[in-house]
Amino acid sequence: MFSGDSVRIDKWLWAARVFKTRSLASDSCRHGHVQISGQPVKPSRQVRMQDVIVVQKEQMTRTFKVLQLLERRVGAAAARQYAEDQTPASEWEKPREPYFHPFARPKGSGRPTKKERRQLDAM
Numbered sequence: 001m002f003s004g005d006s007v008r009i010d011k012w013l014w015a016a017r018v019f020k021t022r023s024l025a026s027d028s029c030r031h032g033h034v035q036i037s038g039q040p041v042k043p044s045r046q047v048r049m050q051d052v053i054v055v056q057k058e059q060m061t062r063t064f065k066v067l068q069l070l071e072r073r074v075g076a077a078a079a080r081q082y083a084e085d086q087t088p089a090s091e092w093e094k095p096r097e098p099y100f101h102p103f104a105r106p107k108g109s110g111r112p113t114k115k116e117r118r119q120l121d122a123m
Helices: 009-015 022-030 089-093 116-121
Strands: 034-036 052-059 059-064 083-085
Touching: 009 022, 009 034, 009 052, 022 034, 022 052, 059 089
Parallel strands: none
Antiparallel strands: 034 052, 052 059, 059 083
16 A cells, blocks of 8 residues: 555556556556546546546446555455446447458468459558
8 A cells, every 4th residue: 555645647557457567557648548537647647545547448448446545566356455446337248349450361371462462552
C-alpha cells in the first residue's frame, strides 16, 4: 500500500495489473484511451481513492474504481484489493471479431505471381 494521498495514473494502472508494463500504461494515456470523469488524462495525472477510471484496451472498455493506492506492482490475487472492476457484463459479452488481414494468402501457396500482385495493388 502507498502512504500518500495520490499516485500517478500510469504507475497505478501498471501496479494494479491493468497493463503489463508501465510504458504501455503511459502510451495508452497519451493516446487518450484512459479517462477519469469523462476526461482523457495524461500519464502524470494524480489518482485518488474512489476515482473511477475508464480504460479502452484492445476491443474492450473496462471500468475500474480505485479502492486503495499503490506504487509497486503486486500479485494478481492481491491486485483485486486495490481496484474494483466495474466493467458492465454487456462489455464482456460483446462479440470479438478476430483480426482478418485482407491480403492473407493460404499457407504454402508461395509468393504471389505478378498477376496476383497487380490485383492486390489495384485494391
